[in-house]
Amino acid sequence: MSNSNYHFSHDRSTIQLLNDLRLSYAVISTGLILLGFFWNNLTGFDWQYLVLIVGIFSANVFMFVVNDFYDAPHDSKDPVKRARNLFCSPDTRKIGKVILYASLCLSLFLGAIVSLPVLLIIVLFDLLAFFYSAPPVKLRNRLYWDWIFVFLWKTLIIAASYVYFFGMDLSAGNSFMYGTLTIILLLSLISQLDNQIRDFKVDKTNDTNHSVQRLGHERSSLLKFILLIFFFAFSFMFCYLLDLYITMILILVNISLYYFVNPNKYSHVPEFISIWIVVLFLEYFTTFFTHRQQLLFSAWIIVMVCIAVIHVKRTNLFKDRTRLIDNYPSFNETLKK
Template sequence: MTSKIKGLKHIIYDLSRINEWWLISAGFVLFAFLPYTFMHHGRVLDIEMFRILFTDPAVYIALLIVFSAQIFLFASNDYFDRDVDALDPGKRVRNPVCDGRVTLAGVRALLIVTAIIPLIASLYFGLLAFLFSALAMFIFYYYTAPPLRFKNKVFLDVLSHGLFVNTFPYFFCLVALMDFTVGTVFLLFAIMMRSTMAQMLQEIRDYHIDSQVEKNTVVVLGQKRAIWVVFSVYIVLFTVTTCLMLSYELFGWGIPMYYSIILILAISYIPIFRKLLKAKDYNREIERLWMGQGRTNRWQVAQYFASFSIYFILVIFLIITGYS
């Protein structure tokens, strides 16, 4: 009985990467639904608005879809990357399929269940949401699965990751709500840029292993050039955010100060890029500053805590002063 419970724990917990990704995904869902509810509540921020938000079945159906799709993505990744991950001692420990904590049959069963749930549940939001979910599940599966394995295709690896992998929770909610304003599209763009940077940094970190067995964008570019590409994406995100915020204040078109969290986070990345651009051991620095050791990264905890604390204080100030 104990072994069955442990096996179930490994399938549900280890494959799904419950900790940070579930929190991030839930945050993206709220980032989509909260402004949408606020606008449809007459732009009034009160207890009634939050009651409407947290009693809306759509929020919980969206969470079910997002969590199921994320589990499907991570389980597919661990399943089809097991041979490559086995070459790296660190990744071998983190991949529960490599060390036998999860059986191949268990992963396949999980993939079937978590593929069906988003497809059925997305019908609640209509045909477009269903088709978008089906496209996302196709990309999630073939991101690592042969014969397509987008992860091994130059440029397509970064493009598919940037457009869908980390972006799906927020992107799906926008499609479900049909909420494509300047602000929501900007935030979607920002998440895509961050997802693109994350994928390239992961490939830079794994360069020495990947170059032995497969071909991807960083293997072709080389680590140094790839770091500068990531830095360029960061500069574009920083510049676009600044320009849109200034445009809103000066001309009334763009994004208001409520989106300043992107600018605050961009500023918080300055020490990271300063270290990465000077780094000699990219694997060590990226693991320490960006990816974390498995599921934890103290630097990122401090970075995000400080950024969101500043943002929270700013939002309170904007509300008190009647900013709109």
């Protein structure tokens, strides 16, 4: 009996470990390294580029783990965060430290294999991750620096990708590069704001002193609303000027979700943005595609739509909206009018 309990606990901790490390977020952030490949007209993908991808992924893992390491005293006060943070439990603290040092060393080692400029970028990335969470600097608790950090974090990943394909030649930039860079960095800031607004009450009890706590929930929500309007307007006009009509339709669908979903689920709507950003890149480069690649592009759009449908069902976006309408007849009458 004791052995079966042990194995069950061991299996569960292994699966839970993957979630606690937030590897999905590390994968998504690492995806920005593909920008250089897209900007280079989908050419230049080789084994060394794979080394770069793994190196940036390791740096992202280090960033999340080092944040948990220094947040452990605060996270231990909240049941949800305590369960997620490896350093809040004596049973997982050791493996947390192993992953912390292993991800740091691996990111530096792989960066050195690629090139000296890439190594320097990864060094800056790891230092930024450290100073974001570690006292006495702790950038996350300094007004606006937690938002500046998001820009620097994503910019360094993109810079590594750019340097790999174009070297130090800044003249290789064009309007498509600058436009997509603006879209991605704006989305990063909005996501950071959304996370801080969502955790406002919990962070307030833990004396977390980030920018949203200082600005207040109402002003921060207003700022997020303004940024979302600018973001969608800029993205739509950018796609219009480049004749990216499929992406324009997906942007309009994304915006329309704010009308159909429960207001309590609004935070889930921006999660669909990453889908049409991927389509944006693929649609832009369709002129470079062969007939087979055109078919793959069409298949990819279908896959993106399926992912969106699965996400809608998983979060019960429209079901909750229906329930809200049923519970409030006056709201239902307003919609009919």
